[in-house]
Amino acid sequence: MATQDAEHAAEASVGMPQLDFSTFPNQIFWLVVSIVVLYFIVAKVALPRIGSVIEDRHNAVANDIEQAADFKRKAEEAEAAYNAALAEARAQAMKIAGEAKAEIKADVDAAIAKADAEIAAKSAESAVRIDEIRASALKSIEEVAGVAATDIVAAIMPSATDDKALKAAIAARLKG
């Protein structure tokens, strides 16, 4: 290595190119040009653009999160409203069912009462007719008994026929 370095140093008159001052103005000039150009690209175009893109993204994300929270709140409100409506509907259904039951009960009671009244009326009517039938039957028995008694008396002892006495005797027997 040492011999090569020496050889190289000998052939290159200026040694390290970094220390060749004759190229310094050139390098510095082009450095300044490049840096100025790059500075304008960075400061006027690149940074404002990237900065605004990043900011837009932050805003969009924040907006989306806010909107999601909003939607969640709305969903919760809707759920609460649904539950309230459900409860109200249930209460109303109960009320309607109760009313219907009461109405039906009233109808049934009325019908029963009417039927009872009809039954009572019919049985009263029947009792009257039974009494009539019984009375007419009794009368018929009296008549038949009178005729039979008259006939029996006439057959056994025709001389003792006394209608009045017979009738009295039959009446007394029937009563007894």
Next chain:
Amino acid sequence: MSTESTTEEATSGFNIHPMDQFEVHPLFGDGAIHWYTPTNVTLWMGLAVLAAFLLLVVGSRGRAMVPSRSQSVAEMTYGFVRKMIEDITGKEGLKYFPHIMTAFLFILFANLLGLLPYSFSTTSHIAVTGVLAATVFISVTVLGFVLNGPSFIKLFWVSSAPMALRPVLFLIELISYFVRPVSHSIRLGGNLMAGHAVVKVFAGFAGALGIGAVIPITAIVAVYGLELLVAFIQAYVFTILTVVYLNDALHPSH
């Protein structure tokens, strides 16, 4: 790149000229280099600017809500430098974000482009890094005095030290302050130059060893990976030191 041009001298075994890659030469013709001559410096600095332009401006042209790959990288670079400034200087330093960003991008792309075979690394030249460091030094010093007035001197006056020590510390602080641009520029230029020279030396071995070239080529691969790391780290170090110096100007009290 210039080993071919000196093949006629390849008589003494190895033919390694690790420093030839750093030579400045005109792009057109072979004349003298004036300050305005378009040289390989012009070309590779222009390419660095173009690369930065492609990444930041063309890469982000979609302004997409969901970024493309190039826009992601542009945004990451933006966020990286911005966060660096915010962490070190607070909100006040963000005014100088474009300046810092320019320095970072220029050095980063110059370093990375310098790693291409046959390329020219502009940031390996002390003239370039020196001007960059001097610009930082002068701007920060002027800014320090403009923002703080004469009280900027307090930066060197360690008020927490015993009174007897303060003049001594003042002197040390002052010297270290003026050494800053030197270390700032040589750190960057030296790292780049050394890495590239090492790669070139190994490449020279590879040319001379025939079948045994496997060993130096493996070494080149390893060193190249290291150089890729160095390209990033040196751009980062230069930038973060710039921000630290800027912070001294913004908040000079110790």
